[in-house]
Amino acid sequence: GQNIDQPTEMTATEGAIVQINCTYQTSGFNGLFWYQQHAGEAPTFLSYNVLDGLEEKGRFSSFLSRSKGYSYLLLKELQMKDSASYLCAVSDNFNKFYFGSGTKLNVKP
Amino acid sequence: DVKVTQSSRYLVKRTGEKVFLECVQDMDHENMFWYRQDPGLGLRLIYFSYDVKMKEKGDIPEGYSVSREKKERFSLILESASTNQTSMYLCASSPDVTSYEQYFGPGTRLTVT
Numbered sequence: 001g002q003n004i005d006q007p008t009e010m011t012a013t014e015g016a017i018v019q020i021n022c023t024y025q026t027s028g029f030n031g032l033f034w035y036q037q038h039a040g041e042a043p044t045f046l047s048y049n050v051l052d053g054l055e056e057k058g059r060f061s062s063f064l065s066r067s068k069g070y071s072y073l074l075l076k077e078l079q080m081k082d083s084a085s086y087l088c089a090v091s092d093n094f095n096k097f098y099f100g101s102g103t104k105l106n107v108k109p
Numbered sequence: 110d111v112k113v114t115q116s117s118r119y120l121v122k123r124t125g126e127k128v129f130l131e132c133v134q135d136m137d138h139e140n141m142f143w144y145r146q147d148p149g150l151g152l153r154l155i156y157f158s159y160d161v162k163m164k165e166k167g168d169i170p171e172g173y174s175v176s177r178e179k180k181e182r183f184s185l186i187l188e189s190a191s192t193n194q195t196s197m198y199l200c201a202s203s204p205d206v207t208s209y210e211q212y213f214g215p216g217t218r219l220t221v222t
Contacts, residue, residue: 002168004151031209042113042199042213043152050209087151095140095159096167097211101151 002026004100006088011106016078020103022071022088030095034062034073035087037102043087047073075105083107112136113214115200121220128187130217132200138212139205141183143167143175145196146216152199158183190221 003025012018024032031050035043049055049064049071061074073086085102092098116131132141140159144152144167154167156175164175172194176184183202187194197218201211 008149033209042215043211044213045210048209089152091209094165096154096157096165097142097152098154098168099144099152101149 002090002092002098004088004090004098006086006100006103008101009104009106011108012075012078014078014080014107014109017074017076018078018105020073020075020086020088020105022073022100024069024071024088024090024098024100026090026092026098028093029066030091030093032062032064032071033089033091033097034060034071035089035099037085037087039084046086078107080107080109113200113202113212115198115214115217117217118215119218119220121222122187122190123222124191126187126190126221128190128219128221130185130187130198130200130219132183132185132202132214133181134183134202134212135181136202136204136212137180138202139180140203141177142201142203142211143173143183143185144199144201145169146199147196155185190219192221195219195221 037043047062088100
């Protein structure tokens with residue numbers, strides 16, 4: 001089966017750094033993804049990791065350790081507009097995507 | 110920009126009705142997906158299609174069927190709607206099997222009474 005865990009909710013301060021963790025157990029692995037979803041809107045793609053290590057894209061970075069079944073999304077210089085849900089997802093060998101339940105990030109002034 | 114559109118933002122149907130949810134993408138993508146999103150459960154894959162007239166079951170196909178007669182259109186059908194199918198339904202597309210980015214539509218909030 002597929003199991004993807006991430007914290008339900010986090011709070012951080014504007015300008016700070018926040019790390020959102022994701023652990024997974026899947027029967028196959030073809031990549032790990034992070035999506036951002038603002039309330040009432042569709043998810044939008046943030047990052048993709050297939051090899052171990054850190055991928056950096058502006059203020060956002062994503063890390064993957066396949067041996068540990070672990071990933072994190074790092075958000076730097078937090079802005080109020082970063083308040084959203086962050087979804088961790090894994091694709092298996094058959095191009096199926098499995099999503100975690102999402103982490104709601106609240107950014108406070 | 111890739112555009113994925115869904116036929117309705119909000120829909121209210123009665124138990125037992127047959128319900129059609131339509132999704133159209135304008136970027137010639139091979140793959141299309143239907144998810145439902147429920148609080149605390151995240152997005153769950155119902156069905157996906159990697160080509161016209163092809164379909165694969167996701168995690169929760171029971172009570173649903175799909176149709177893909179044209180490349181740009183992927184329909185989700187609730188044969189006999191039930192109250193436990195009240196949910197947010199999201200359609201997505203991606204270019205091909207090697208692509209990792211999915212583009213989502215705005216969603217349809219379906220209420221079954």
